[in-house]
Amino acid sequence: MPRSCILPGATIGIFGGGQLGRMTAMAAREMGYRSRVVDPDPGCAARFSVEEHIVAAFDDVDAAARLAAGSDVVTLEIEKIALACLDRARRDVPVRPSSAALSLIQDRAAQKSFLSKAGLPVGxxxxxxxxxxxxxxxxxxxxxxxxxxxxxxxxxxxxxxxxxxxxxxxxxxxxxxxxxxxxxALAIEGELSVMVARSPSGEIAVYPPALNHHVERVLAWSVLPAPVEPALGEQALEIARAVASALEVEGLLCIELFVVGGALLVNELAPRPHNSYHASVLASETSQFEQCVRAVCDLPLGSVQTTRPAAIYNLLGDDWLGGAPPNFERALELAGVRLHLYGKSVARPGRKMGHLSASAGTPMQAVELVKRAKALLTGR
Ligand SMILES: Nc1ncnc2c1ncn2[C@@H]1O[C@H](COP(=O)(O)OP(=O)(O)O)[C@@H](O)[C@H]1O
Ligand SMILES: [Mg+2]
CATH class of the missing domain: 3.30.1490.20 (ATP-grasp fold, A domain)
Incomplete structure (x- = not known):
């Protein structure tokens, strides 16, 4: 399909103003785009990074119409958007991902059945x-x-x-x-994810897999590229390409995978930037956020080449609530460590407040560095 680029100067509308929307808006701004978000929280993470924050619920069709009226293309950073809102926006501007793709992903049952019918490995x-x-x-x-x-x-x-x-x-x-x-309940040996970008004209770019470590079912740290056997990595990319093509998703698609008995099983999908690819900001020639802008605007996709391995460690609200306040100065004493905070004023248990990132010579050295930084930050 020929390209229909939405060029810099245009406005990207985003459903959701959380950290993913904020970081997408920051990448968009760097490339000369404007952005607007819809989010019900007046204090949402993206509020200072966008031209307009429409404070409205994710099922408010009038707000969707307003978002579309002021945008040249609309995307999302969270799955819980009412399909009616995407459909309303679609009357005026392209919506990427489509409501058909979102509809499938919003429903874990439909998603699992789709994957299994498409012949993809699931538990x-x-x-x-x-x-x-x-x-x-x-x-x-x-x-x-x-x-x-x-x-x-x-x-x-x-x-x-x-x-x-x-x-x-x-x-x-x-x-x-x-x-x-x-x-x-699977005996998981490891968790991987693969980020795929697919543009409306059909171009596909697949990042190397990330290795993800969860604690109590929440992502704790993640590293890019995953230090896994090349054959397993290649298999992960094959699965990711197959899923993205079967879904014909426009924009980003992150595929979460389990390693069980040395083989890969698809866990779940997300049609947006993903916590497990925050390290792409340091590790990749094109960050997932810039790639999201390129994909939804139908620009040529950026290189997914790794320039240097990098890891991130999530900072949760618990790190604010556990007694001593987070010790940012100590964490930042470590050479190469960077701090990313999402501008959330209220800390709640389990709430993602920010992350630490660092690059290093090898993936596991990067993980060690962010782990040390996290320990200094929390004193634990
Ligand atoms: N069937 C399973 N067997 C073992 N661990 C699982 C299973 N399903 C989920 N988990 C663990 O819980 C985490 C979160 O589950 P997931 O299905 O990805 O939901 P969420 O939408 O909350 O990310 C997974 O990353 C994994 O660590
Ligand atoms: Mg998950």
Whole structure:
């Protein structure tokens, strides 16, 4: 398909004004674009990085119309946008990713079924729409399971872990969801992710995989490129390309993968910049945020070449609430360590407040550096 570039000087509308929207807006501004966001939180992270912050809910169709009226293209940084808002914006300007892609990704059950039907590797799972079905699913999957609400979960929220079919009632009550995906608890050896950019004209760029370490189901640190066997890395890229092509996504798509028994299984998808690629700002010739701008504006995609391995360590609200305030000065004493704060004024447990990043000669040296910086920052 021929390109239809949206050139610098244009305005990018973003549904969501969290840190991903903020960092996309900053990359956009660097390239000469303007941006506007819709976000219900008057204090949202992106508020000072954009031309306009429309304070409105993610299902406010009038706000979507306002966003589109002042933008040349619309994208998103969070999945929980009402499809009606994307459809409304689409009447006036291109919306990337499309509401069809978002609709599939918003529903874990539809997403898992899509992946499995497309022949992509996923772990054993079942879909449950009531307590009896959940009990049955737990029995057939062996009891030790992750039960995930089909809609709305993130950072491990909207999930329950079970050890036997008799946990069905409590898990069903706890999640209070219409539909759940029931997944066998896997003996995970590692977690990878792959970021793909796909432009409306069909160009695809696939970043090297990132290696991700989660603590209590929340990303703690991430490093790019993942220090894995080349064959496994290549397999991850193949899977990512296959998913992006099957979904025909426009913009970014991050594919989360589990390593189980030395093989890869797809965990979940995100059609936007992703926490596990923050290291691309230091490690890659093109950051994920610049790549997002290029992809949604149908510009030529940037090089995904790694210039130097880099890692990030997330800073959570807990690091603000645990007693002594975060000791930024000490963390920044370490040569090469950088601090990224998202401008959130209120710290809450589990809330992502910022991250530390560093590059080094090897991926694991970069991880060691951000771990040391994190320890100095929190005194733990
Ligand atoms: N089936 C599973 N087996 C083992 N660990 C899992 C499973 N599903 C999720 N996890 C763990 O929980 C984390 C968060 O789950 P995920 O499905 O990615 O939801 P979220 O949307 O919260 O990121 C994963 O990165 C992984 O560490
Ligand atoms: Mg996840």
């Amino acid at each position: 054993p799972f079942a879909v449950a729409t009531n307590e009896a079905e959940l009990e049955q699913a737990l029995a057939s999957l062996g009891g030790r399971c992750f039960v995930k609400a089909a809609r709305g979960g993130y950072d491990g929220r909207g999930q329950a872990q079970t050890t036997s079919p008799s946990d069905a009632a409590s898990a069903w009550r706890e999640l209070a969801a219409e539909t759940c995906v029931v997944e066998q």
